[in-house]
Amino acid sequence: MSKILRLGTMVAGIVFFWSAAYVGTSFLYKEWNMNTSDFSRGLLTLFVMILLIIVTIWTISKRAHPKRIDFFTVMINAMKRISKGDYNFKVANQFEHKKDHPFGKIVEGINEMAEELNQMEELRQEFISNVSHEIQSPLASISGFANVLKQSDLTMEERQHYLGIIETESRRLANLSDNLLKLTSIESQHHPFEPIVYRLDKQVREVILSCEPQWLKKSLELDISLDKVEITADEELMSQVWINLITNSIKFTPDGGNLTVMLYKQGDTAVVSIADTGMGMTKEDQEHIFERFYKVDKSRNRTLGGSGLGLSIAQKIIDMHDGSIHIQSQLHEGTTFTVSLPLGTE
Numbered sequence: 001m002s003k004i005l006r007l008g009t010m011v012a013g014i015v016f017f018w019s020a021a022y023v024g025t026s027f028l029y030k031e032w033n034m035n036t037s038d039f040s041r042g043l044l045t046l047f048v049m050i051l052l053i054i055v056t057i058w059t060i061s062k063r064a065h066p067k068r069i070d071f072f073t074v075m076i077n078a079m080k081r082i083s084k085g086d087y088n089f090k091v092a093n094q095f096e097h098k099k100d101h102p103f104g105k106i107v108e109g110i111n112e113m114a115e116e117l118n119q120m121e122e123l124r125q126e127f128i129s130n131v132s133h134e135i136q137s138p139l140a141s142i143s144g145f146a147n148v149l150k151q152s153d154l155t156m157e158e159r160q161h162y163l164g165i166i167e168t169e170s171r172r173l174a175n176l177s178d179n180l181l182k183l184t185s186i187e188s189q190h191h192p193f194e195p196i197v198y199r200l201d202k203q204v205r206e207v208i209l210s211c212e213p214q215w216l217k218k219s220l221e222l223d224i225s226l227d228k229v230e231i232t233a234d235e236e237l238m239s240q241v242w243i244n245l246i247t248n249s250i251k252f253t254p255d256g257g258n259l260t261v262m263l264y265k266q267g268d269t270a271v272v273s274i275a276d277t278g279m280g281m282t283k284e285d286q287e288h289i290f291e292r293f294y295k296v297d298k299s300r301n302r303t304l305g306g307s308g309l310g311l312s313i314a315q316k317i318i319d320m321h322d323g324s325i326h327i328q329s330q331l332h333e334g335t336t337f338t339v340s341l342p343l344g345t346e
Contacts, residue, residue, distance in 0.1 A: 014049075017049045017052050017053050017056075018045070018049050020049070020052060021045045021046070021048035021049035021052060022045050024048055025045045025048055074091060075091070075106065075107075075110065078091050078110050078114070079110075082113070082114060082117065085121075087114045087115075087117040087118035087121060088114075088118055089114060090111050090114070090115075091107050091110055091111055092107075135173065135176065138169035138170070138172045138173050138176075139169075139173070141165060141166070141169045142166050142169050142170060145162045145165050145166050146166065148162055149162055149163070176309075179309040179310065179313060180309070182240070182309075182313055183292070183309055183312060183313050183316065186237075186313065186316045186317060186320070193234055193237075193320060194234050194236075195232050195233050195234050195321075195344065196232065196233075196234075196235060197230055197231070197232050197344075198230070198231065198233075198235050199228070199229070199230055200229045200230070200231045200233075200238075200263060200270055200272075200341075201226040201227060201228055201229050201263050203235065203238065203239060203242065204226055204242055204261065204263055204272065205224070205226055207239060207242040207243055207246055208222070208224065208246060208261060210243075211243075211246055211247060211250060214247065214250045214251075215250050215259060218250065218253065218254070218255045218256070218257070219255055219256050220250065220253060220255075220256070220257055220258065220259050221256075221257070221258045221259070222258075222259050222260075222261070223258065223259070223260040223261070224260075224261050224262075225260075225261070225262045225263070225264075226261070226262070226263040227263055227264045227265060229263055229264070229265055229270045229343075230343070231270050231341060231343055231344060232343065232344030233321050233341065233344065234317075234320075234321070237317045237320070237321075238317065238321070238341075240313065240314070240317060241313075241314045241317050241318060241339070242272075244310040244311065244313060244314045245274050245311075245314060245337050245339070246259075246261070246274060247310075248310055248311065249274055249275075249276040249278065249335070249337070250276075252276065252278035252279050252335070253276040253277055253278040253334075254277075254278065254279075257276065257277040257278060258275075258276070258277045259274075259275070259276050259277075260273070260274070260275040260276075261273070261274050261275075262275075265343070266340075268342060268343050269340050269341065269342060269343065270340070270341045270342075270343055271338065271339070271340050271341075272338070272339045272341075273336060273337070273338050273339075274336070274337045274338075274339075275334060275335070275336040275337075276334050276335055276336075277333070277334040278334055278335060279331075279332065280329045280330050280331045280332050280333050280334055280335055281329045281331060281335060282331055285329075286327050286329055289311055289327060290311050290312055290314075290315045290325075291312065292309060292312045318339060318341070321341055321342070322342055323339060323340055323341040323342065324339070324340050325337060325338070325339050325340075326338045326340075
């Protein structure tokens with residue numbers, strides 16, 4: 001029906017402009033006493049009709065679409081600002097009152113893009129600031145104690161002490177660099193993801209055994225309960241998760257404390273629970289614990305060599321496996337990390 005209406009409107013328009021052109025040319029022929037053939041007269045009438053159509057369309061476009069011209073000018077200026085790295089703006093949506101108006105959708109899209117880019121820029125600046133801060137501290141220690149070692153009146157014991165500090169700070173820098181590379185790689189879309197079927201209980205047990213020097217040094221009491229569970233996941237990436245979580249729990253558990261690691265099935269999900277009797281954390285700390293560079297106790301964490309990236313890496317890897325990680329903690333009582341992963345096996 002709409003096609004017929006459009007066709008009728010077009011025919012009526014052509015008839016109107018032809019009639020106007022015919023009347024106009026007839027008036028000119030009469031006024032100027034012109035005698036020409038019917039073909040020449042028809043050709044001139046056609047030319048006048050086309051001229052009338054062009055003039056009418058141009059007049060209507062000039063009067064009816066100034067807002068559209070202004071709209072495109074605003075959009076072009078907004079995109080220019082974005083291209084120059086300026087994301088802190090919002091385009092006024094003059095079509096907001098018109099539901100589902102295409103120009104209104106364009107404005108909303110531009111504003112959402114600018115807002116998200118602005119948030120990404122803030123995160124990037126924060127990330128650079130955190131990295132610079134983490135690197136600056138060990139570099140200052142290395143430089144300072146290297147200068148101290150230049151003194152000739154130091155005893156061998158003092159030299160060994162300062163060399164040990166330099167070695168520790170160098171290791172911190174190496175760990176920070178390694179974790180940054182891991183996090184960057186995992187967040188990219190090009191990191192290899194190779195899930196295979198393997199025994200999760202064997203993997204967790206191997207990680208616990210690899211940490212034996214650490215928990216033996218602190219005389220921790222271990223309670224290990226690992227059910228036989230097969231899972232489909234990237235074995236190398238998941239190994240990094242257990243290393244990060246278990247070493248983190250050992251690190252913040254005082255001498256003589258307890259470490260409990262459990263693995264069991266819950267429907268089509270594998271659940272790993274890692275609980276310690278360490279320093280614990282507040283509700284506020286729990287809300288930020290998976291953020292990059294976040295540290296519950298910055299001064300204590302620094303002495304223990306943490307970079308604040310381990311838990312962020314663990315969460316990213318678990319997200320890649322469509323799993324989840326939750327934390328329960330009480331200040332001065334301990335912390336429990338619970339990881340749930342789909343089995344992925346039929």
